[in-house]
Amino acid sequence: xxxxxxxxxxxxxxxxxxxxxxxxxxxxxxxxxxxxxxxxxxxxxxxxxxxxxxxxxxxxxxxxxxxxxxxxxxxxxxxxxxxxxxxxxxxxxxxxxxxxxxxxxxxxxxxxxxxxxxxxxxxxxxxxxxxxxxxxxxxxxxxxxxxxxxxxxxxxxxxxxxxxxxxxxxxxxxxxxxxxxxxxxxxxxxxxxxxxxxxxxxxxxxxxxxxxxxxxxxxxxxxxxxxxxxxxxxxxxxxxxxxxxxxxxxxxxxxxxxxxxxxxxxxxxxxxxxxxxxxxxxxxxxxxxxxxxxxxxxxxxxxxxxxxxxxxxxxxxxxxxxxxxxxxxxxxxxxxxxxxxxxxxxxxxxxxxxxxxxxxxxxxxxxxxxxxxxxxxxxxxxxxxxxxxxxxxxxxxxxxxxxxxxxxxxxxxxxxxxxxxxxxxxxxxxxxxxxxxxxxxxxxxxxxxxxxxxxxxxxxxxxxxxxxxxxxxxxxxxxxxxxxxxxxxxxxxxxxx
Ligand code: S2G
Ligand code: ZN
Numbered sequence: 001x002x003x004x005x006x007x008x009x010x011x012x013x014x015x016x017x018x019x020x021x022x023x024x025x026x027x028x029x030x031x032x033x034x035x036x037x038x039x040x041x042x043x044x045x046x047x048x049x050x051x052x053x054x055x056x057x058x059x060x061x062x063x064x065x066x067x068x069x070x071x072x073x074x075x076x077x078x079x080x081x082x083x084x085x086x087x088x089x090x091x092x093x094x095x096x097x098x099x100x101x102x103x104x105x106x107x108x109x110x111x112x113x114x115x116x117x118x119x120x121x122x123x124x125x126x127x128x129x130x131x132x133x134x135x136x137x138x139x140x141x142x143x144x145x146x147x148x149x150x151x152x153x154x155x156x157x158x159x160x161x162x163x164x165x166x167x168x169x170x171x172x173x174x175x176x177x178x179x180x181x182x183x184x185x186x187x188x189x190x191x192x193x194x195x196x197x198x199x200x201x202x203x204x205x206x207x208x209x210x211x212x213x214x215x216x217x218x219x220x221x222x223x224x225x226x227x228x229x230x231x232x233x234x235x236x237x238x239x240x241x242x243x244x245x246x247x248x249x250x251x252x253x254x255x256x257x258x259x260x261x262x263x264x265x266x267x268x269x270x271x272x273x274x275x276x277x278x279x280x281x282x283x284x285x286x287x288x289x290x291x292x293x294x295x296x297x298x299x300x301x302x303x304x305x306x307x308x309x310x311x312x313x314x315x316x317x318x319x320x321x322x323x324x325x326x327x328x329x330x331x332x333x334x335x336x337x338x339x340x341x342x343x344x345x346x347x348x349x350x351x352x353x354x355x356x357x358x359x360x361x362x363x364x365x366x367x368x369x370x371x372x373x374x375x376x377x378x379x380x381x382x383x384x385x386x387x388x389x390x391x392x393x394x395x396x397x398x399x400x401x402x403x404x405x406x407x408x409x410x411x412x413x414x415x416x417x418x419x420x421x422x423x424x425x426x427x428x429x430x431x432x433x434x435x436x437x438x439x440x441x442x443x444x445x446x447x448x449x450x451x452x453x454x455x456x457x458x459x460x461x462x463x464x465x466x467x468x469x470x471x472x473x474x475x476x477x478x479x480x481x482x483x484x485x486x487x488x489x490x491x492x493x494x495x496x497x
Contacts, residue, residue, distance in 0.1 A: 076117035106178025112459030146177025183233035185455030201245030207486025261309030284411025378454030
């Protein structure tokens with residue numbers, strides 16, 4: 001008899017309360033996925049990638065079947081790990097013949113369920129395709145496989161004296177292919193833009209099993225529709241990204257980090273206006289005191305200064321000349337004078353800069369322990385002062401009993417609103433309660449012509465809200481485009497729309 005007992009845990013996952021006994025994995029697969037992998041298909045997959053690269057054990061199905069969302073249970077039929085584009089192509093063609101759904105999988109750091117396999121899909125993981133293929137100093141470009149970890153790519157660029165400027169908290173686990181498929185944003189968008197700005201070429205396998213080589217690293221190429229930009233942000237629904245050619249930038253000179261204690265939400269925008277008018281900002285982030293409280297309770301970090309303030313702005317700027325720091329300090333005095341800023345600290349070296357950054361970058365992981373309900377919303381920066389007032393009122397009225405944590409990339413108009421799940425509430429009841437408010441948040445975002453998903457994508461989580469940002473005509477066109485790239489609908493079905 002199986003030794004493990006299953007209780008349905010917080011996120012609806014059956015938590016193993018004991019070590020699974022030998023005969024149980026099959027039962028677990030039965031429990032969690034409609035049907036185990038057909039042995040004929042299994043053999044054909046093994047013939048393509050090799051014996052040990054098709055996984056069906058319970059731990060692999062669990063590990064590869066989820067991203068960082070906590071709403072769904074993993075239930076893929078199997079995981080396949082190709083080693084090159086031609087193997088991806090063969091797998092997609094096999095899946096097309098068998099009408100087998102594929103979920104492309106990178107670092108699985110997504111926050112909208114885009115990489116969740118919950119209905120017997122085949123997870124196609126790019127982990128083995130993780131090499132740098134080429135670097136060209138003249139073009140300042142780097143070609144790599146999709147499965148390379150973002151941080152490894154950043155480090156490789158640094159070794160060449162260059163800089164890959166898209167950065168975010170999960171860069172140590174995410175893969176560049178997933179970053180491209182979700183057009184990842186992060187902390188440097190205010191200066192360097194989203195991932196889309198840095199992709200010079202893509203090699204993809206479409207749902208039709210065709211290999212497309214898009215733009216081939218050219219800066220200028222005006223020859224009709226640029227399919228590269230269709231694939232970027234398509235969340236694995238049009239094609240599987242196998243290789244990418246990325247543009248690299250000169251590294252910012254001697255970046256300094258300034259953390260300011262800010263008196264209230266709207267004052268953050270006054271500070272932004274003051275600094276962005278005088279300095280080249282690499283980043284302009286903010287977080288509430290509750291966010292800081294949670295990070296300090298979980299991480300070995302110290303508060304930026306003696307007093308605690310309602311909000312904090314974190315700025316990073318390039319020190320192109322020695323005078324830049326003097327300007328930053330003079331602006332600090334002006335902001336204190338104006339009553340917007342109550343206190344501040346500036347980094348003296350890169351170690352201090354990194355520690356100050358951790359106060360912001362550790363928020364997402366710290367909050368994950370509370371299974372937060374996340375809103376990732378954006379409006380034009382000019383709309384932010386009015387939007388902040390409206391959405392903060394809505395959140396405090398409609399979430400009177402929940403802990404509401406504000407943080408995000410306010411400099412590019414992107415707010416992260418995280419509602420923390422109270423211990424006594426089940427994830428189902430909590431999600432239910434938050435979803436009803438999310439409709440009002442979506443309506444408010446729509447009234448400001450904003451986006452219901454600024455950087456985390458739509459995946460599964462944000463599907464109900466897509467129409468608050470995209471028109472019916474646009475959604476219909478997206479579906480028609482999908483039918484061209486993936487006529488059998490085998491690529492990440494059910495995601496996005
Ligand atoms: C943030 C989560 C980022 C991440 O903290 O800005 O977008 O990579 C969120 O977890
Ligand atoms: Zn973010």
